[in-house]
Amino acid sequence: MTLSASDYEFMQSLVCDRSAIVLEANKEYLVEARLIPVAKREGFETLADMIAALRKGAPALVTKCIEAMTTNETSFFRDSSPFEAMKSTIIPDLMKAREASRTINIWSAACSSGQEVYSLGMLLRESFPGLLTWNVQFLATDLAQGMVDRTAKGSFSQLEVNRGLPALLLVKYFNKVGPDWQIKDELRAKVTARQMNLAQEWRDVPMMDVVFLRNVLIYFSVETRRQILGRVKRVLKPDGTLFLGSAETTLNIDDSWERITINGVSCYRVRDANPAKMAA
Numbered sequence: 001m002t003l004s005a006s007d008y009e010f011m012q013s014l015v016c017d018r019s020a021i022v023l024e025a026n027k028e029y030l031v032e033a034r035l036i037p038v039a040k041r042e043g044f045e046t047l048a049d050m051i052a053a054l055r056k057g058a059p060a061l062v063t064k065c066i067e068a069m070t071t072n073e074t075s076f077f078r079d080s081s082p083f084e085a086m087k088s089t090i091i092p093d094l095m096k097a098r099e100a101s102r103t104i105n106i107w108s109a110a111c112s113s114g115q116e117v118y119s120l121g122m123l124l125r126e127s128f129p130g131l132l133t134w135n136v137q138f139l140a141t142d143l144a145q146g147m148v149d150r151t152a153k154g155s156f157s158q159l160e161v162n163r164g165l166p167a168l169l170l171v172k173y174f175n176k177v178g179p180d181w182q183i184k185d186e187l188r189a190k191v192t193a194r195q196m197n198l199a200q201e202w203r204d205v206p207m208m209d210v211v212f213l214r215n216v217l218i219y220f221s222v223e224t225r226r227q228i229l230g231r232v233k234r235v236l237k238p239d240g241t242l243f244l245g246s247a248e249t250t251l252n253i254d255d256s257w258e259r260i261t262i263n264g265v266s267c268y269r270v271r272d273a274n275p276a277k278m279a280a
């Protein structure tokens with residue numbers, strides 16, 4: 001089951017069209033590794049047969065293949081420092097700035113299976129009991145419907161909770177259901193999970209106080225990164241904060257962002273925005 005040059009080119013352009021993910025030259029092995037299992041599951045004899053079906057359209061199959069091409073690596077409290085910055089500075093500052101509205105909106109864009117958004121939920125619940133009477137909402141979005149469904153469900157395997165989740169938080173915020181761990185409803189109810197392609201038109205994204213857009217821009221072209229950063233600016237309050245992944249930056253892509261460092265971690269604010277206007 002090896003991929004011909006023309007099938008690889010077709011997959012490169014299909015994946016880019018549907019997800020903005022750029023498959024560089026020489027990534028044939030990745031396409032094979034991700035799509036051969038799909039081809040088998042779907043009853044095709046060869047990967048080439050499945051790609052022939054993709055060429056004819058087959059929307060449900062296209063969706064399955066695009067989802068299979070996404071990389072969903074994540075973990076609880078991944079790269080801990082953004083969460084520490086939220087605890088030490090971002091949330092305390094927001095609690096002062098939003099005293100009047102008592103509303104905070106946080107977005108985990110490209111949420112994968114939900115560990116990031118529930119880490120944020122636990123952090124706020126654990127460290128800021130004063131927020132219990134506030135309206136705190138979390139939006140979690142991903143291209144892959146399978147990931148959105150997992151986030152909405154909030155159920156994690158033993159292996160997943162072993163990655164980054166302190167035992168104290170596990171027993172406090174999860175119930176054991178069969179072999180898995182189910183996030184408690186009090187946290188799950190705060191999360192709206194929905195499918196959204198960051199590279200297409202954004203609909204119904206409320207104004208955000210904090211955006212976690214981590215470990216997804218790396219898959220896109222510079223032009224797509226620039227477009228997405230431009231859209232984030234439109235949904236981020238002027239004193240709002242953007243977190244990117246540790247290998248990602250706005251530098252040399254969109255210089256209207258100012259990089260600020262909190263306890264050693266970089267985050268970003270819109271340069272020259274006027275936070276005074278946005279208090280409350």
Ligand SMILES: C[S@@+](CC[C@H](N)C(=O)[O-])C[C@H]1O[C@@H](n2cnc3c(N)ncnc32)[C@H](O)[C@@H]1O
Pocket residue numbers: 018019020021070071072073074075078109110111112113116141142143144147196197198199213214215216219245
């Ligand atoms: C590596 S995970 C990052 C998860 C989490 N943000 C973290 O840092 O742990 C990347 C996620 O981006 C999603 N993704 C890829 N392309 C996307 C797109 N065009 N729009 C929205 N999400 C996308 C994938 O489905 C995947 O779940």
